[in-house]
Amino acid sequence: MKPHFQFDDEANAAMQSNISPRLTSIVRAFQDFAHQEASGGIVVLAATIVALIWANISPETYEELWHHLKVGITWGEHALKMSLGHWINDGLMAIFFFVVGLEIKREVTVGELRSIKRVTFPIAAAIGGMVVPALIYVAFNWGEPTLSGWGIPMATDIAFALGVLALLGSRIPTSLKIFLTTLAIADDMGAVLIIALFYTSDLSVTWLLLGLAAIGVAFLLNRLRFYRSLVYLVLGIIAWYGFLQSGVHATIAGVLMAFTIPVRRFLDRRTFLNNARRILAEMEDAIENDDLFRSGIDTLETLSENAQSPLRRLETNLHPVVAFFIVPIFALANAGVHIEGGFGDILGSPLFLGIVLGLALGKPVGIFLGAYLSSLLKLGQKPDTVSWAHILGAGMLGGIGFTVALFIATLGLPESALPVAKLSILTASFLAGVAGVIWLLITSRPEQAPVLSAEEEEYQAVGES
Template sequence: MEPRPPPPVPALFKVALAPLQAFFRLEASSGILLALCAVVAMVWANSPWASSYTGLFDAPLALEVSGFRGAFTFRELINDGLMTLFFFLVGMEIKRELSAGELRTPARAVLPLIAALGGMVVPAGLYLIFNAGTPAASGWAIPMATDIAFSIGCLTLVRSRVSNGLVVFLTALAIFDDIGGIIVIALFYGTGLHVEWLLVAGGMVVAMAVCNRFYVRNGMIYVVLGAALWYAMHHGGIHATLAGVVLGMFIPARSVRRGREVLTELSAYIHRLVEEPEDEAVRGAQILHIEEQLEDIEPPLNRFVHLWHGWVAYGIVPAFALANSGISLEGMSLADLTKPLPLGIIVGLFVGKQVGIFLFTWVAVKLKVSPMPGQARTAQLHGVAVVGGIGFTVALFVATLAFPGQAELLAEAKLGILLGSLLSAVVGYLLLRFGPAPKAVPAV
């Protein structure tokens, strides 16, 4: 008996679903969703229902496993737990770029590395000019971050005005920025080192290296090792979310066999199946064999990135923005923006980022260290440098580490991050939208 075809999808359902599908196909969709969550959080925290916002994210939770009991709030679950998966994705993206992407050779990596150094050093220095010697000095790393989702989303809105070379340049810059942020978090935002737990963490890293060496593809093994590393780092005094980065760097990045070899074997195998009589009893095993052969072509790194990207971009990061962007403006005035902490962040993100990225890149190009990315005009490089001042996700994360238990300073820092990022996004967009068009690149 022929199997019945699935029932048709109702036309009304297709019409309702079409805008949602179009949104998720849009390159800037994750950045738009992130911005929307930040706006919702701000409105919610300053509405008549503000108490429900605080009540939700400060709600106490508890987890008990084999006699071990942990107490935390919903916000801490997001910031210290779910954000580990964000950093896991960051670690895998870094490894992919270093092994097979835009950072795989020194010649490709040198210019975005130089630009990233400028984009970290100058903002941190400007922040300290405003805050050195004050209780807010510990937040010096906040304006160092560039948010990949927001910045690339902003460039997507002016895609016809920006060369592909500049998009790649900003992406690579943001990746180096992430590496710098990870190092800073590990070195300066721990809670005091405990050697015995760090030795346990070292054992987990060795186990991950062994799994990488022997090309282990079972995701559950990495889940167990990652959870154990998180727990060890949490007790060892290093911020536990960085366990995600370490785990991501040990996911195998190369395929077991060459694609042509596998496809040749599969072609012969499928040809034999076509010649054989139909046998539904073994059809499932045959399909499974084909799937296993195809898995040899796709590296585990690519598979895990595809698996987690949607959850992180459209779930975890927006939840983080929703939980951390709700700043109560009650009792605040415009004069509060002139306080050293928010002013230092705003100046660091909007001025420091663009000056550091543009100046360091321009000098490197003039010294012929590397050519101008995408043969871009100087004005376009400046516009991209301004967009690089959108520091949102990692900047908010660093702020929560810099001011634990200091609600007033944390609120001021969040306000500075939101305004500095907004200013960079708007001005960067306008500079690229109404600036000179890209140079015509001659066909080769």
């Protein structure tokens, strides 16, 4: 017997085309694990350790798999073949930056970045945290072939930084987490601009116009309230391929496509409530019929999903994929460093010093100075529940560069410099994380954790919805 639960005519078309598969108990257990903020960082850390061990036990197989083995697709006389590492860095990382773009759009439209007054303080800190590390790097690498890697120490890894912060539990005020989150998002925006403006190879205008045309069509569909995910997916693939062939890094297509995703809901609140009440009433009448009752549960699940915006649903669905698959695979393919003799020479190299001092020292100094000047000039206001010692500790955690830092290194440095750059990023991120934890443990006490303010409750509700 087929389920007879139906939506009102007003919502039926949108609802029927967006039914999600039923969650299994295994997926539910995985989601419980994913809700812990430190979990993604733990998986990436494990992948990094595996990459380091693999690259030093069998460097030949590591290089052969990720950087020499060519895979791809062929259609007619055309072919797209790249190494696995290239597919990860240009393909999977486009999805990573797509999720970054979704996060930025959400914050700009309904989150913390929607009010200039509220975000001036963390944005000023983010700017300081990008400028000072870049200057330190340039100072050590001026006149060197590695000068092109100046963008490496400007990046903050939001997953690792927030994961470490979460490990400190009740010692940390909620407003410090909001500060670090907003700072890291602004940092991501800076990283996207840097990649787009300074790490672009020879430009093919024809291919770039193709990619931009696909994004333009997606924007138009958004304005026309067209919500079919498959069409956006096809347009996203076209945009990605156009950018890939144009010389502009393909990850930029991911960010731009994210801004085309509708932030409006399929259903307004009143329609959702009316449908939910009717379905619950039908379930009440069918309480003895297992098939009909389960059908009602499935329909309510679909109804709830369609009461969310496409942007929120995509962000929620893709975040576990990014955190537990894409970023760990990226780390596995890029973090492997074959450590040979002459380690003393590496420690004294301009590249090593520029990255390590830029991230571990430049980040906290820049973030603190940016925040302090913002407060001093009355452009921004430090939250009352956050001390300047907290700001400095958050700045130390901001020195955990990892994912985006590794990514920029692969774009901006010659192949011969990558092993030293990777080792430098790993060293700096480790030092920054340890220093941040120790500092915040010393300067914070569990009883300092405050009751949430109205603004913090609003922000947390937006982030968890």
